Structure formats: structure tokens, C-alpha cells
Amino acid sequence: MSTRDDTQTGTPSDPYAATSRETTEGTVYTVTGGDWDEMVDQTAGDERIVINMGPQHPSTHGVLRLVLELSGETVTDARLVIGYLHTGIEKNCEYRTWTQGVTFVTRADYLSPIFNETAYCLSTERLLGVEVPDRAATIRVLLMEINRIGSHLVALATGGMELGALTGMTNGFREREEVLHLLEFLTGLRMNHAFVRPGGVVQDLPEGHEERIRSFVKVMRGRLPGFHKLLTGNRIWRQRLEGVGYLPLDGCLALGVTGPILRSAGLAWDLREVDPYLGYEHYDFEVPTDTAADSFARYLLRVEEMSESLKIIEQALERLEPGPVMVEDAKIAWPARLSIGADGMGNSLEHVRRIMGQSMESLIHHFKLVTEGFKVPPGQAYVPIESPRGELGAHLVSDGGTRPLRVHLRDPSFVNLQAAPAMSEGGMVSDVIAALASLDPVMGGCDR
């Protein structure tokens, strides 16, 4: 924070000694290493301390840096520094085809990749003016809800870890492993699936998906109540969370906060319910809300939302009728028929045989569509969806070419993090951790 300049108060031989310098706001001490007592002696009653927390810190929920000004143990001023995971995803998309863009946006919020893909694809489809087939929409819903469970489990697990509830963490990650196994079976990858594509999904679900999903639902039905047993009634858990990170409804609206945090303040705002997309209006589910507006309410909402997701998954399985999973338009849909070959995933032999041996036009079309991509009529679109963390929207601008002119993800982590100072100032340092954990920011999505 400061360079070691004028008044050297420590002994010159000790490189880790505290130093101090005079500023217009008083004496500023720079502390490194284990000379805390010495520093406290020097401050002599003036206990206003600015500490830096993160970006590498196990309880900042990723590479998030906090600059906290403390008076005793009370936080008087909190500032958040982000950008440590900025990877230029939005810029990269401008030099890739619309289809390739999916593989980039899926990596933004890495705990909810299916949501990133779906938001991006829904926006692309609005620009294209196409509607995905029913089966593709249902598969998207199915995958999103499975993904939502996984994401909420990580929120509980890391939140538990940050507060010292390590069994919450091990249980949360154990359950999430079920989610990842299932997603791997369904899409081929545990994360960064790139399974949802403009026009539908990349391929149909594999054989035996129904049994796997049903057994997953059964397992989760058995295990989710475990969180109530482990945490909900736990006195330490409740004392750490109740009344902590309070953010009322007007604060949420002013700061643009959405998702479980907004619902914990009493507004049943869930885009699946109020502005349905992909046929969510046909599913029967509840939007859990609370009025406590604190971290404990958000924890409860996440547990309840997982149960609701299980309900949606079961209904989606019922709705899964045979049919195409990609739009019919050959100008958009990739002609490839993927299959699992000896070398992992590749084009199916029949497809290769056809394009190589029988139809030159098919080969040209395949080549052009894959290398050049499809053209998207000029204009712009913004389609928001309800991600586990709130409103996730993709604002896409096309100039009529085969590459986006602009891709912008309105990521809920980025927006919700702005509320952290409002939630934590005036509280204790330990409550900052609880408040942050209840926001559940994912820095990959925040920084993009």
C-alpha cells in the first residue's frame, strides 16, 4: 500500500518491520509479516486500520480483493477490487463465428456454463429470427436445471467453507460431483460444455439418459434434506448468518441486484416465472421467497430452489418428445452428426462417407458453414434469463456478418458484487465473509 520511505520506525535490520509515513489523513502504517503487536503499540489508540484482503484469500470466493477500513473490528468502509480474472471473452467473440462464440461464453461464469450458452444462443436466435425445436428447448431446460443444482451446491459448499463449516463443504462438493457426472454423461464434458448452440443443441442426449437423470433425481431427493439436518438447525450456522448481510428491497433495486438476493428481500422476481423463455410457462414450480433479506434467508432459498429444480427436471423428462434438436434451416444447423469414436468425439462415419464419397455439395456446404459460419442479420438483441445468481443477459450486436460486432454479457456476479459494501459496512470483519458468501459471486463471470 505504501512504499517504505520517510520515517523508518522499525529497526533497519528487520526487513519485515512496520513502517509509517505521514499523510494528510494522518499517520499511515504499512504492516507486513508478524509484527502486529509492534504496530498496535505504535498506533497508540488510533485504531483506524486499512487492511487488504485478497485477491488470493481462501474466503474471498475467488480472486476478489477487498480493501477494508476498520475501526476496531468494525468495517467502516469496504471497497472491492475486481478484474483479476479478466480474460477478454467479449473481445475474443468478435473474432470468432457465432457458433464458436459459445465455447467462449461458456467459460465466463464457470459454475453455470449452460446458462451462459443459453443466454448467448437465445440472443443469437432472436437476431436470426429462429425458434428452436421443442426437444431442444426441453433439453436446454433440463440441462439448465441440473446445472442450477450444481451451482447452488457450490454456493453452499464454498460458503460453508468460508464460515468454517467444513462438512458443509465436503457434502456440497460430494453432491456436486453427482451433478458433474451426470452432465459429463449427457454432454461429454463436466464443465465448459459448449453443448447449447445457436439453433438448438449440438446433439441429442445419449442412450439411457432417462434412467441416469431419474436416478440422479432420486439421489438428490435423498441428500438435499441432509443440508437442513446439517446446517439449517445448526446454532453456529444460524448465528453466523441471521441478520448478516442485510439488504432490503429498495437497496436491491437501486443496486441492480437480482437472483436469490432479491428474492430474499421479498420480491418474487424470477425470470422463469415473470418472463418465461424456452417454455418455462408450462412447468409447475414455486419461486421461493423470504422477507428476512439476510444471508440465512439466501441460504434457505438456495436449498429450496434446488428442490424446485428437481421438480422441473422431472417435468422436463416427461415433456421430452422425440424430434429434432436443431433447427431445420441448413444455413444455420451444422450438418455434422457427431458420434463417439475411438479418438473421443468425431464426425460419424456415415456422415464422413456421405460428404467424402457421395456429395461434393455437401462437403462444400459443410466446409463453408464450419469455417465461415452463418450470417446473422444486422441489429441487436438482449435476452435475459434467470441464472443461479440472477439476471444473466447477452447483449449481441450484429453487423450482418458471420461474426458478432459486439458480445456483452450482463453477468449477475458483476452487478451483485456492487452490493457488498452496502451489506457489510457497519458490521464485523467476519460478517463481510458471510455477506460475500451469500452473494455467491463467481469471478469468472464477474470479470469475463
Add this chain to the structure above:
Amino acid sequence: MSGDEKPQGTPQTPGTGAGGASGPTGASNPGTAGTAFGPQEIARRDVSGSTAGRAREGMFGIQGSGDTSGFGGLRLPGYAPAPAERPYGGWFDEVADEAAAALADDGGADLDTCVHQVTVDRGEMTWYVDREHLVRLARTLRDDPGLRFEFCSGVSGVDYGEGVPQQLHVVIHLLSMTYRRRLRLEIALDLDDARCPSLVEVYPTADWHERETWDMFGVVFEGHPSLTRILMPDDWNGHPQLKSYPLGGIPVEYHDAEIPPPDQRRAYT
């Protein structure tokens, strides 16, 4: 790209939203049809003061020139979103009427002065706003009981690239939770005068969004409490999301070869 050349032949009428990309430019522009090589003059609609997209040229995709191969120098005019005429349809008219009435009430500039173009495209309404009136308009949109756009989803930028008048756009997405409506405000700026009033006093959530837009596009939001970089390091030079921001190539260990930067590689559009 021949950005500064004069429009030649008949100015192109952009398509109304969807389908504008595949307009047969060659056929309606006899002066340039068939001359496939060399720098092309691009018929460009005068979009000054309005909104625009980049004019494009490429190798394939031309129709109507008599060349059945499709090769012939693709030239597309810059896309300008078509202004919508009354009635806009749906709730769009209601919002416009309500906003006009609310703005008239407090005696300032009327809606037509604040908003110089309304576009309805793909079920979304966009208001192209004059920046002087942005804050007042936003406050009206937020507070008027018939409008109630109480939620700002985000503020971001779009760079339409070189050769486009007012290439830098600030895009604001508003949401009315009361009426379940979404509205997009857009402000077009010149690159050398990229200044826009800040919305933080109306929507506190715009704070980080505007910092990001400053960081990525270099738009100065006047009145912002602390306009500093947010994603890039504090001492970074330049604004990476601008189209003019240089991209790096990739050196390869073969005869001093280098893979060119992505914007200089062969492209089909």
C-alpha cells in the same frame, strides 16, 4: 475499407431489421456491379446523427450480377436501424405517450427533442437519446407512475468501427418490474468526443457498468463519483474493446513467420 469515399449510385435503403444483410447490392448499383477487384466504393446511406453499422465487403455472397459463382466482391451498405413509425404496436405506444406527457409536465424539452429516433426491432424498443437529456429522461422513466423503469439492467458500449459516423454507442437496458417491460436507451458518440452524462445519481447500479464502459471503450461519464478502471490494471494504456485497439499476432518458430492478428486474417465477411 474505403470509409471516406463518397456514396455512389443510388443510396441503399437498408432492410427493415431482419434480412438487411442479403440485399442485392450489386444489382441496384450498376456503377460497380461486375468489377470484382480492387478497392470498391461502398454505397452508404447517410446515417449522421443517427445510428449505424459498419459497411462490409467480402468475396462471396453476391447475387444478381450475372456471375453465377457468387464471387464478385460483396458490398453491403452500413446498416442503419430503420426508424419506427407510429403506431409502434403493443405497449410501446403507451410508454412513448406516457413519457411524452411526463416530460411535458415538468416543462423541459419534449420527447421528440430528447429522443431523436425510435426503433422497434425484433420485439425490442430502442430510443436513441441525445446525451444532454439523458439524465432527465432516465429520471422521468424511473419515477413516473405510468413508466416505472425502476431497474437498470446494465450500461455497456458498442464500437461500430472506423468509418461509421458516431461510431461509439452507449447502450442502457432498463427494466420496469412493475409493468414487465424492457426499454433500451442508446447514445451515439463521436470517438473524439466520447463524453456522456453519468446515470449513477439515478441508477446507483450504473456505477460499475460505467466504469467498465470507460475502461473498455474510453467513454467519459461526466458526474460519475469515481471513474476509474475496473477490469484492466490501473496503469493500463488504451481501451481494449475499441475496434482500433491493436491485437497481437502470434510469433511462430519458423522462418520468422508470425500468425497475423485476428483482425488481419482472411475473413469471409
